[in-house]
Amino acid sequence: MKKVLYGLLFCSGPLFCQGIQNGHLSGNFQSNSQLYYEDADLGITSENLPSEKFLINSFANLLYTTSNFSAGMRYEANHNVLLGFDKRYNGEGITYRYTQFNKDGLDITLGNFYEQFGSGMILRAFEERNLGYDNAFDGIRLKYSPFNGVYLKSLIGRQRLYFDKAEGIVRGFDGEISLNESFESLSDIKTQVMIGGSFVSKFQKDLDPIYILPENVASWASRFSIYHGKWIMGAEYVYKYNDPSATNNFIYKEGQALLANLGYSQKGFGFSLAAKRIDNMSFNSDRNLGGQEVSINFLPALTKQHTYALATIYPYGTIANGEMGLQADLNYKIKKGTLLGGKYGIGILANFSNAYSIHKAPINEDTAIGESGTLGYTSDFFKVGDDKYFQEYSLEISKKINRKLKLIGTYLNTHYNSNFIVGYGNYGMIKAGIWILETQYKLKPKHSIRTELQHLKTAQHEGNWAMGLVEYTVSPHYFLAIQNLYNYGNKINKTHYPNISAGYTKNTTRFALGYGKQREGIFCVGGVCRNVPKSNGFSLSITSSF
Amino acid sequence: MNNLKYFFAFIFTFSNIFQSCDVIEGPFTEEIIVEECAEKCKKILLEDYTGHKCGNCPRAAEKAEELKEIYGDQLIPIAIHAGFFASDFGGNFTTDFTSTAGNEWDAFFGNSAAGNPNGMVNRVGYPSSDHITQHSQWAQKVDELLQSDAQIYIEIEPEFNASSNSLTIETTTEILESISAPLSLNVILTESHIIAYQTDYDADPQEIADYEHNHVMRKSLTGSWGVDLGLSDYNNGDVISNTFSLNLNENWLAENMTAVAFVSNTNTYQVIQAQETYIME
Known part of the structure; x- marks a missing residue:
């Protein structure tokens, strides 16, 4: 009865109702709130405390699905948004709604949708709630597979800009063919080959009285990936035609991006190598909006994503105007029963990544590099620039000592050029060494205790940090955690950042309450970043789903 | 067959996007011919919200200068230092360019909170977020606003006494076209050619000493929100006079200072007319 009722809610007539009854309704809710206090140690006074004192970000998703139909919506209520999120998210409303159905193999979406073509360097719409990032499309998307192994996608729409939409209209087409699926003669061979291509164009009217701006800016991409046994390799190249914008200082140079990767994986051993070159590849729905607002594409950072507190202090944010970099990842497990591996074996993870500027030269003697209203600069594709933006290598070793105790030790060495990476301002090249020891100990069935000891050593910026954490978990319902970050190397203000948090989980509902201080910094996911302001206060997080 | 039908329909429907590309071969700019300012022409107030530690803000300042070059007297740029990047006086950045009115405007209109640099052109668009514009949008906004005639004319007569470092400013506001709204008159002082540190992400080194x-907006003579011109309806030919006096800060250089006056709709904050003159002849 419940299912039928849900089905009827979405029915507008008997014909349309065919096939969408007996569906399934699901949903989830999340709320993050914080009560803010003054803090003399952090320099938070009544003047820079938010007037509301209490801020909250919350949303709920509802999703109705049947075999060939789905519809959903998200309601957001931010009264007002937490510090660190753009204030243009203040307010409430339905920010995402769509219907999607599949008829004769043609998949049609009307309304909002997320999408990715290839690696995303030409088009990627996604949401990262912790960053306050949401560039969902509002429009139409079609997906169709006319033949075995041939996958076509096309879309048209405008992108979300807070509670509004960007001015530009984005049109896109993507095609991909799996040769092994398409050609029967290749179906049984060990080597699997996929090739693909994309075309994306945005339209925005030229109302500028000075510049002659391209109203239609196009971009195309081609890609391939090959799987052969334990090996995988792939690459994608993107070319963007002239796209003068606030981000590139209104130059008319073309944009290019190349991402290539090679990987190998077998039981107990794997590695991957990736390299990229990005040149003038910021691609936004609105040429006047810089940074990450209404980005049509996504430029991967190609650096390791960290979760340990001190390892997240100096994250790399992609520099869309130009960078070259590479990343190497290695994982190896020393077998159990060997001299080194002992009874349980040893896990080893190693990572190296870097990013440099690209070579840039003036287009002529009279024009400065990057001058507005010109072709900007010339660049040798294979030549690295003079500036090192970022470098990091890390080694993580995990060892199970016995049935109750597991240790994970990590060392990171980071070079972070604060003069170029958005975040902290001009502290030059910050060189940091970070040591981390994590222990996991099972006290008794369902009861475990986890500790972290971390230390960051640097002579630059805010100096050295130390961190300790103790977390007690009673599975699956309770946890209690106490931690403190101490910026003891800060020459101006040696500050403690203590935190205590506790959580309760019942089925799919989770409550987490915390109190403590938050350090000021920058938070990045995949090269997309936001500033996190310092704060002191109570926080409450509630998540639930059905 | 059915597959093929859909396939071709699919390709046909979206084949038009392959033509969706404009390649500009050059020239990339066009010359703007601005008619010489008539005696009582319209003038636009451009507020550039900036900060001496804002590394991208020099691009906005350059844009303001570029537009000033083009539009001449018809554009009145003012630089308002406010927010995080203006209030950090660490290291070499010891000069305080902030002002009480500038800070209040910034807090009220939300400029620095939206990320410097940005600005407002005649404060058009408030209270929606459209009032905050990127520097790349300023030319377009100025051009649009200059398409309409002036509704008000403002005359500024400054009298600076160098020996006492005191300044008296008389303003005359003349209504050229009837307006049914309360109006506020704002008078501020700006100073140019101040040499001090500025962060510029495009410079090497990024901290520019000179x-x-x-x-730079130094002070408002009319509080943060101006003085009421006294009526709720204004008719063509109405003339209102005001006088303001103050002693200049000893660190300000009078010869580089201008008085900027602007009249705004008290309810919408939209600027209707502006005027600027040097305080010394």
Whole structure:
């Protein structure tokens, strides 16, 4: 009865109702709130405390699905948004709604949708709630597979800009063919080959009285990936035609991006190598909006994503105007029963990544590099620039000592050029060494205790940090955690950042309450970043789903 | 067959996007011919919200200068230092360019909170977020606003006494076209050619010691929100006179200072007319 009722809610007539009854309704809710206090140690006074004192970000998703139909919506209520999120998210409303159905193999979406073509360097719409990032499309998307192994996608729409939409209209087409699926003669061979291509164009009217701006800016991409046994390799190249914008200082140079990767994986051993070159590849729905607002594409950072507190202090944010970099990842497990591996074996993870500027030269003697209203600069594709933006290598070793105790030790060495990476301002090249020891100990069935000891050593910026954490978990319902970050190397203000948090989980509902201080910094996911302001206060997080 | 039908329909429907590309071969700019300002022409107020530690803000200042070059007297740029990047006086950045009115405007209109640099052109668009514009949008906004005639004319007569470092400003506001709204008159002082530190992400080194700060708002003579011109309806030909006096801060250089007056709709904050004159002949 419940299912039928849900089905009827979405029915507008008997014909349309065919096939969408007996569906399934699901949903989830999340709320993050914080009560803010003054803090003399952090320099938070009544003047820079938010007037509301209490801020909250919350949303709920509802999703109705049947075999060939789905519809959903998200309601957001931010009264007002937490510090660190753009204030243009203040307010409430339905920010995402769509219907999607599949008829004769043609998949049609009307309304909002997320999408990715290839690696995303030409088009990627996604949401990262912790960053306050949401560039969902509002429009139409079609997906169709006319033949075995041939996958076509096309879309048209405008992108979300807070509670509004960007001015530009984005049109896109993507095609991909799996040769092994398409050609029967290749179906049984060990080597699997996929090739693909994309075309994306945005339209925005030229109302500028000075510049002659391209109203239609196009971009195309081609890609391939090959799987052969334990090996995988792939690459994608993107070319963007002239796209003068606030981000590139209104130059008319073309944009290019190349991402290539090679990987190998077998039981107990794997590695991957990736390299990229990005040149003038910021691609936004609105040429006047810089940074990450209404980005049509996504430029991967190609650096390791960290979760340990001190390892997240100096994250790399992609520099869309130009960078070259590479990343190497290695994982190896020393077998159990060997001299080194002992009874349980040893896990080893190693990572190296870097990013440099690209070579840039003036287009002529009279024009400065990057001058507005010109072709900007010339660049040798294979030549690295003079500036090192970022470098990091890390080694993580995990060892199970016995049935109750597991240790994970990590060392990171980071070079972070604060003069170029958005975040902290001009502290030059910050060189940091970070040591981390994590222990996991099972006290008794369902009861475990986890500790972290971390230390960051640097002579630059805010100096050295130390961190300790103790977390007690009673599975699956309770946890209690106490931690403190101490910026003891800060020459101006040696500050403690203590935190205590506790959580309760019942089925799919989770409550987490915390109190403590938050350090000021920058938070990045995949090269997309936001500033996190310092704060002191109570926080409450509630998540639930059905 | 059915597959093929859909396939071709699919390709046909979206084949038009392959033509969706404009390649500009050059020239990339066009010359703007601005008619010479008539005696009582319209003038536009451009507020550039900036900060001496804002590394991208020099691009906005350059844009303001570029537009000033094009539009001449018809554009009045002012640089308002406010927010995080203006309030950090660490290291070499010891000069305080902030002002009480500038800070209040910034807090009220939300400029620095939206990320410097940005600005407002005649404060058009408030209270929606459209009032905050990127510097790349300023030319378009100025051009649009200059398409309409002036509704008000403002005359400024400054009298500076160098020996006492005191300034008296008389303003005359003349209504050229009837307006049914309460109006506020704002008078502020700006100073140019101030040499001090500025962060510039495009410079090497990024901290520029001898950066020239121009059009810096120093003080408002009319509080943060101006003085009421006294009526709720204004008719063509109405003339209102006001006088303001103050002693200049000893660190300000009078010869580089201008008085900027602007009349705004008290309810919408939209600027209707502006005027600027040097306080010394």
